[in-house]
Amino acid sequence: MNGNQQETGLPPHWEVRHSNSKNLPYYFNSVDRTSRWEPPAGTDPEKLKVYMATYHSAKAPLPTGDAQSGKIRAAHLLVKHRDSRRASSWKEAEITRSKEEAMSIIKAHEQRIKSGEITLGELALSESDCSSARKRGDLGYFGRGDMQKEFEDAAFALQKGEISGVVDTASGLHLIERLE
Template identity: 45%
Template sequence: HTALELQRSEGSRTRSPSSPASAKIESADRKRKRPSSSTISSADPSAAKSGSLRDKHRAKAKMSSSAAGAAAAGSQVRASHILIKHEGSRRKASWKDPEGRVIRSTTRESAVSQLKALREDIVAGKAKFEDLASRFSDCSSAKRGGDLGPFGRGQMQKPFEEATYALKVGEISDIVDTDSGVHIIMRTG
């Protein structure tokens, strides 16, 4: 599991250049330009008014979303983790084992002992958390050194959430069991 990310992609319209009608539409589209707020003439007060209303709505939306973000930030934490999936994990595939062949043959006990060894190396100063997360974690956050970014209550599986909130910044958890597999978590914020 990872922090939720939304991506928007805009579709592009394609026209066949072989048809004369589509050529006319294409040239008409090129000629048509949307007036920017700086080109609205003062002779049309309704246009100026709608532009200023639009600006007011944008500013209001921006303020309310930043206020909501600030309110949520107080109750959010930030963490990195290393996830080792095993035969009992709900989803038996990962970025490094898309077919799930290794995961299906990994027992929970084997995953736990691997995590314990990684945790010992981190605590002893032999390795950095983010380096080991990048190499060993079954979560796609491995490409960010295990960083999940900020999250609030109710966004992660309950055992993961409880363990993270119980940690102080910089502390590393013991083994945490979730439906995804077994984890060690480092609270970073």
């Protein structure tokens, strides 16, 4: 299921593999044996988007956890900008938008969600810059110390079903929905 270069849009020697520990696809270079979560430079984003939607949309069961273990489950929609820790995503090999442009984009997403036009999960499928997009932004269960502090503080402060305002982290700008 790795697909060929024509299908994936990846540069030579790169393929899509699946991480069993994170239940997410990643990119692997068969020549230098390196791997990464974001597509390598030279990727055709349109071809990759179609390939990933076809072969890597999550239908798998979600990991289990519970409130007694101190873990929560949340989904998010991430909009990266050029100053993000890794300014690339499954959609774009290089993200060049400014933080101000990213804020405008995420504020528009927030309005659409708050108006009831679309859910965070539905919007994350096509708009999130995180590889969790194909799982509707679902990050599974996590505890204290598993995420960046700003993200974690905001997620743990939410009630089940509640959505945060914009949360700014080194990764970019997030909207977070507490699932469990």
